[in-house]
Amino acid sequence: xxxxxxxxxxxxxxxxxxxxxxxxxxxxxxxxxIFTRTGISSRRIADKSETAATLAFEAAARALTRxxxxxxxxxxxxxxxxxxxYIFPSTASQVxxxxxxxxxxxxxxxxxxxGFVYALDMATQAIGTGSVRNAIVIGAEVMSRVLxxxxxxxxILFGDGAGAVVLQGSSIPGGVLASTMHADGSGGNxxxxxxxxxxxxxxxxEEFLSQNGTTKNTIDMQGRQVFRFASRVVPxxxxxxxxxxxxxxxxxxxxxxHQANVRIIESVSKKIGIPMSKFFMNVNHAGxxxxxxxxxxxxxxxxxxxxxxxxxxxxxGFGGGLTWSAAAVNWLVLPxxxxxxxxxxxxxxxxxxxxxxxxxxxxxxxxxxxxxxxSPTPDASLKDGKNKK
Ligand code: COA
Numbered sequence: 222x223x224x225x226x227x228x229x230x231x232x233x234x235x236x237x238x239x240x241x242x243x244x245x246x247x248x249x250x251x252x253x254x255i256f257t258r259t260g261i262s263s264r265r266i267a268d269k270s271e272t273a274a275t276l277a278f279e280a281a282a283r284a285l286t287r288x289x290x291x292x293x294x295x296x297x298x299x300x301x302x303x304x305x306x307y308i309f310p311s312t313a314s315q316v317x318x319x320x321x322x323x324x325x326x327x328x329x330x331x332x333x334x335x336g337f338v339y340a341l342d343m344a345t346q347a348i349g350t351g352s353v354r355n356a357i358v359i360g361a362e363v364m365s366r367v368l369x370x371x372x373x374x375x376x377i378l379f380g381d382g383a384g385a386v387v388l389q390g391s392s393i394p395g396g397v398l399a400s401t402m403h404a405d406g407s408g409g410n411x412x413x414x415x416x417x418x419x420x421x422x423x424x425x426x427e428e429f430l431s432q433n434g435t436t437k438n439t440i441d442m443q444g445r446q447v448f449r450f451a452s453r454v455v456p457x458x459x460x461x462x463x464x465x466x467x468x469x470x471x472x473x474x475x476x477x478x479h480q481a482n483v484r485i486i487e488s489v490s491k492k493i494g495i496p497m498s499k500f501f502m503n504v505n506h507a508g509x510x511x512x513x514x515x516x517x518x519x520x521x522x523x524x525x526x527x528x529x530x531x532x533x534x535x536x537x538g539f540g541g542g543l544t545w546s547a548a549a550v551n552w553l554v555l556p557x558x559x560x561x562x563x564x565x566x567x568x569x570x571x572x573x574x575x576x577x578x579x580x581x582x583x584x585x586x587x588x589x590x591x592x593x594x595x596s597p598t599p600d601a602s603l604k605d606g607k608n609k610k
Contacts, residue, residue: 223348223349223350223351223390223391223392224348224390224391224392224393224394224395224396224397224398225344225345225348225349225356225388225389225390225396225397226388226389226390226391226393226395226396226397226553226554227386227387227388227396227397227550227552227554228287228288228290228387228388228389228554229284229285229286229287229288229289229290229386229387230283230284230287230384230385230386230387230516230519230520230523231279231280231281231282231283231284231285231286231287231384231385231520232280232283232382232383232384232385232513232516232517232520232521233276233279233280233283233382233383233384234265234381234382234507234517235265235266235267235268235271235276235381235382236265236268237265237266237267237268238263238264238265238266239263239264239265239266239380240252240262240263241255241256241261241262241263241377244376244377247370247371248370248371248372248373248376249373250373250377255377258482258484259377259378259481259482259483259484259504260482260483260484260502260504260505261377261378261482261504261505261508261509262505262506263505263506263508264379264380264381264506264507264508264509264510265380265381265382265507265508266365266380266381267363267365267366267381271363271381272306272363273300273302273304273305273306273312273361273362273363273383274300274305274306274312274315274316274319274361275319276361276362276363276381276382276383276513277300277302277312277313277315277316277359277361277383277385278315278316278319278320278573279383280359280361280383280384280385280513280516281298281316281320281357281359281385282320282569282570282573283385284357284385284386284387285320285357285387285569286565286566286569287387288355288387288389289565290355290387290389292320292321292322292323292325292572292576293321293322293323293324294324294354294355295320295322295324295325295355295356295357295387296324296325296326296352296353296354296355296356297325297326297327297344297347297353297355297356297357298313298316298317298320298322298325298326298327298328298356298357298359299313299327299328299329299330299340299343299344299356299357299358299359300312300313300316300327300328300329300330300340300359300360300361301329301330301331301332301336301337301339301340301358301359301360301361301512302329302330302331302336302360302361302362302511302512303331303333303336303362303367303414303511303512303541304361304362304363304364304366304367304511305329308416311327311328311329312329312361313327313328313329313359314327314328316357316359318576318577318580319573319576319577319580320573320576321572321573321575321576321579322357325357330343332404332512332538332540332542332544332546333412333511333512333540333541333542333544334479334481334509334511334512334514334538334539334540334541334544335402335479335512335538335539335540335542335544335545335546336360336511336512336538336540337358337359337360337384337512337513337514337515337516337536337538338400338402338515338536338537338538338546338547338548339402339538339544339546340358340359340360340512341358341386341388341397341400341536341548342397342400342402342546342548344356344358344388345388345396345397345400345548348388348389348390349390351390353390354389354390355387355388355389355390356387356388356389357385357386357387357388358385358386358388358516359383359384359385359516360383360384360385360510360511360512360513360514360515360516360517361382361383361384361512361513362381362382362383362510362511362512362513363381364379364380364381364440364508364509364510364511365379365380365381367414367438367439367440368439368440369439369440372439374442374444375439375440375441375442375444378481378482378508378509379440379508379509379510379511380507380508380509380510381510381513382507382510382513382514382517383510383513383516383517384513384514384515384516384517384518384519384520385516386516386519393553394551395531395551395552395553396550396551396553397548397549397550398465398466398549398550398551399462399465399466399548399549400462400465400546400547400548400549401458401461401462401465401546401547401548402544402546403454403458403544403545403546404542404543404544404545405542405543406542406543408446408450408542408543409541409542409543410443411442411443411446411447411450411541411543412440412441412442412443412447412540412541412542412543413440413441413442413541414439414440414441414541415438448482448484448485450539450543451481451482451485451489451539452485452488452489452492454539454545455478455485455486455489455537455539455545456489456492456493458537458539458545458546458547459473459476459489459493459495459535459537459547460493461547462535462537462547462548462549463535463549465549466533466549468533468549470493470494470495472533473495473499473533473534473535474499474528474529474532474533474534475499475500475501475522475527475528475532475533475534475535476495476499476500476501476534476535476536476537477500477501477515477518477519477522477534477535477536477537478500478501478502478515478518478536478537478538479509479514479515479537479538479539479540480502480503480504480507480508480509480510480514480515480517480518481504481509481514481539481540482504482509483502483504483505486500486502501518501519501521501522501525501527502518503517503518503521511540512538515536515538519534519536528552529552530552530553530554531551531552531553532551532552533549533550533551533552534549534550534552535547535548535549535550536548536550
């Protein structure tokens with residue numbers, strides 16, 4: 222049996238801070254309302270040059286440094302995101318290129334705010350079968366690009382960022398011990414984002430969108446119903462995954478929930494009887510970063526000394542789809558097989574610069590090759606069907 226251990230973790234939050242007061246200067250709301258209803262004070266907003274892929278790269282690079290493995294040792298990259306720059310190439314493929322992870326397969330996974338936990342399960346299964354040894358699992362979002370900044374019911378909630386973990390297969394028991402995944406598509410209308418958000422079909426424009434039933438290319442949410450759904454499924458998920466891992470609830474040392482709303486987690490804590498002190502929350506300064514929220518919170522929990530070796534931690538996600546999922550992880554960070562080298566961090570950054578230059582060179586050489594080779598169908602008449610009998 223191969224166990225999937227988390228051997229590295231890293232997160233990245235954009236520099237720009239957007240406070241509740243700043244939002245209140247644009248829409249009819251105020252800090253008091255937002256803070257008391259959600260627990261959020263501020264969130265980070267990506268600048269124009271940043272995308273889900275660049276945020277994901279930053280988080281993955283930090284996680285690889287912590288894991289002390291080289292990008293060429295990575296076999297699989299999964300990015301959970303609802304805000305990719307492109308449908309294809311996937312965000313994961315972009316990250317693969319930015320890292321120069323030449324031996325990795327890469328794909329995106331779409332399960333909204335549950336995406337990171339879903340992706341963690343996929344990578345764990347791949348490690349369990351032996352087809353993958355090292356995997357990077359990333360949650361990355363630029364939610365600020367898919368919000369209607371005039372809709373006070375949604376724009377106050379979300380933020381941008383990315384978090385990543387490196388998983389490694391080992392025969393030592395521990396790591397991701399159990400996971401659960403659920404979906405209920407009948408509730409898809411409660412939290413939705415049309416797929417035309419990034420490039421809203423400029424040639425077709427508003428007219429096309431209105432004729433096709435929507436002028437909206439931003440998040441639509443029925444807050445109260447989502448609140449009720451989350452308060453129901455989160456306790457169920459924690460109990461289900463704890464049972465699968467053979468843990469009693471009091472053996473759970475820390476729960477890292479999807480960071481949507483402190484009141485949701487307070488209601489979960491009451492229902493399930495796990496004290497609030499065992500739930501790690503950072504929604505106050507990060508907002509809801511969708512698929513990125515759990516890995517970002519995990520990194521901050523480690524930095525805050527909230528996780529000790531051999532602790533039992535539960536990740537629990539919920540969101541659009543509707544989807545919900547949980548993972549039970551025995552936090553047993555294995556000692557690195559290699560010692561970090563002198564100026565390791567600087568060397569790594571230089572390698573990433575080379576990786577980008579190499580990707581550009583490949584693009585140019587492909588273009589030149591295509592020009593020199595000419596048309597792949599030199600006898601164009603074949604295409605016209607003139608030679609058909
Ligand atoms: N500022 C001030 N007032 C606001 C407001 C805002 N930002 N947003 C809504 N209101 C008003 C409403 O218009 C309503 O006014 P009314 O009573 O005069 O009609 C009132 O506040 C109550 O609205 P309601 O939507 O019932 O508030 P709520 O207590 O349910 O809080 C949410 C709204 C969005 C904070 C809450 O429903 C929530 O957090 N839901 C879960 C969302 C979530 O987690 N989504 C992501 C899941 S991954």
